[in-house]
Amino acid sequence: MASQEYECPACGGVMEFDAPSQKLKCLYCDTTISIEEYKKMVSKGKAEKANEGDAETQSDKLSDEEAENYGFGKDKNVYICKSCGGEIIADKTQGATQCPFCGNNVTFKEVFTNGRRPDYVIPFQLTKEQAKQKYKEYIKGKRLLPKTFSAENHIDEIKGVYIPYWLFDSKMHVALNCEGTKVRTWRDRDYSYTETSFYDVYREGDVPFDKVPVDGSSKMPDDLTESIEPYDARGLKVYDDAYFAGYIANQYDVDEEKSRPRARQRMTNSAVNEIRNSAQGYSTINIRNQNVQVTSEKIKYALYPVWLLSTTWNGQNFLFAMNGQTGKFVGDLPVDKGAAAKYFALSSVLFAALFAILEIIFRI
Template sequence: MAVISYKCPNCGGELVFDPETQKYKCGYCLSEFTAAEAEQANPKAQEASSGAKAQKETEDSGAVAYVCPNCGAELLTDGTTAATFCFYCHSPVVLSGRVSGKYLPEKILPFAISREEAVSRFLKDVKKKIFIPKDFYSKAQIEKVSGVYFPYWLYGGSFDADYRARGTRTRVWRAGDMEYTETSIFDVERGGQVELEGLAHNALQKADRDLIESVQPYGIDELQPFSMGYLSGFLAEKRDMERDVFENEMWTQRDQMIENELRATAGDYMSLTGAELNVHVNREQWSYVMLPVWTVTYRGKDQKIYYYAMNGQSGKISGDFPVADGKLLLVSVLCGLVVFLLALMGGYFL
C-alpha cells in the first residue's frame, strides 16, 4: 500500500493542513502553500488524489502494516485507518490506498477550527461543570485531543410530494351560564416540489454514532473537491458501511422532513390527524464525503469510556461526561449540613 507524506518544497519538512489559514504549513521553515502548490510539489500525492490510478484495496478489516516514508519504521493500523501519524518520528502520513478507487471520497469539508481553538473551547466547556474529575482535563488528557475526518454518506435530491390529513379547529364561547364548543373538521391537502440536500449518515461501524452525529449539522456548501492534502496532520477513517445498509432509514428521515415542510404550510389547525404522504422521486443523489470532528476519549474509574466531540467546522459540541464521586459526595454533605444548621437555627428562634 502506498504511503504518502506531504513535503515542503523549500526545506523538505512535513506539510500539514492549517485550519486557520486554510493553507498547507511547514512546521520547520513556516512556509505556507495553497492546495494547488502543495499538490504540485508532491506529484505522487497529486496522482493519488485524482484517483487516476486506483490502488488495490482489500476488504479485510484486520490490521495492515505500512512503512513510514520518513523514518522507515513498520507500523500497524486497523482496516479503516486512512491517515495517521508515525509512532516513532511523529510524521503525518496518508495511506493512499484507503482513499482511492471505490473508497475515493467525492468531497471533503476541511477543518475550520484549529487544534488550539478546539482545546480552548474544550477547557472552557468542561471547567464550568463542577462535578467533572480534574483528570478529564489534565495535561495528559489534553494531548489526546485529535482531529479526525469521519466518513459519511450524504443524501439529497428533488421530490414531488402530496400530503393529506384531517384538520380540526375549535371555537369556545359563553352565553350566560352556558359554555359552547364548536369543532370544525377540514380536509387538508398540500403538495409541491421539495429540494433536500445534505442528509448525512456516518459510514463507520466502530464510531459512536450518537456522539458523532450529534455534532451535526455541517455547512455542506463549503465542501471541497477531495484532496489527500487535507488529511495531512489529522487522523482519518475510510468507510466500512455501504449506503444500502441504511437506505431505508434515510428514506424515512427524508419523508419525515418533507411531511414537516408541507405541514408547516397547512395553516392554523389545533390538530392534524390521519396524515398520508406520497413522495415521488424526481432526482436523488448519494455522495461519499469526509467531515471533520475533534474528539477526545477518557476512561473513568468505573472503566467506562467517555467521549467528547466537537464539530470541526462550527464548533458545536457533544459529550458524555464522567462524574467525580468525591466532589458529588462533598457537595451533598455540605448541602445537608446547611439544611441541618438552618433547621437548628429555626428551632432556636422558635
C-alpha cells in the same frame, strides 16, 4: 506508490494541514505552502527522478502474507515509513495517520482508491487548541456536574478525524390525508363553551433535499455524528488527500446502499413535516395516511472534519465530539446524584407552591 508523506521543501521537516491558513505548514521552520503549489513541486520532483532513471517502483506497503508473517491480522495494513523505516500499522479503512516513531504525516492513497473515491472534503477550520477551549466552556457552569470533575478529569487524547459521509440529493413527492380541527371557545355569564369543528384536509407537494449527510463509518455512533450537524456545504472542496496531513482519515465501511434507509428516514420525516405545516389556520392537524415517493436521487461521497476528545474521571471514560468546521460541541457528562436529588426536590417544592397559588387565584 501506496503512501504519500509530506516533507517541508525548506528543511525536510514534517508538514501538516494548518486550519487557520488553509495551507500546508512545517512544524519546525513554519514554512507554508498551498496544496496546489506542493502538488506541483512533488510532480516536478517525480518527473526529474524518472528522467534520471531513479523512479520509485516498489510499494512501501507489506503484502497480506508479509503482514501475517509479522503477526498482524487480516484487518490491518502495514506500511514502512520512508522517513525512518518504522512500521505503521493501520486499519484497512484508515487512509491517513502519523508514523508512531518519527511523527511524519502519511496518507495511504490506495485506501481511497479501493472502493469509491471521495468527491469532496471539508477541511478543518478549527484547531486542537480551539477544541480544548470548547471543552472547557462545555463543562463550565453545569449545575449537576460533580464538583470534582472539572479539577480531577484529564484529557487522554484529542485527535482530528475525517469521517466518511454519504451526501444525498433527493426530491420527494408527498401526499397527505389529514384530519384538521378548528376550536372556538366563548363564555357567558354562567357557562364556558367549546366548539370543535372537524375537516378533511389534503396536502400534496414536492420537497427537494441537498446534501443530506449520513455517516458512513460503523465505528462512529450515528447519534454522535448527527448531533454535531449541520455542516456548511459551501465549505466543500474537491477531494485532495493533502488536507489529511496531520489528521486521521477513514474510508467508509458502510456503503451508500446500506446508508440509504437512514437518509430516506431523515428526509421523509422532514418532507412530511414540511407539507403538513403548509396546512394553516387549523387548531390541530392529524395525519390519517401518507404517501411519500422519491422522484430523483444523487449520492456523493465526502469526508467531514471532527475533533474527538476522550477524558477519564473516576474510572470512567467519556467521549466528546466537536464539528471541525463550525465548532458545535457535544458529549456525555457524569451527573452528581446528590445534586440531582436536591435539584429535583427544590423543583418539586416550587411547582407545588405555584400550583397552590394558582388554585387560590382561580377560586377567587
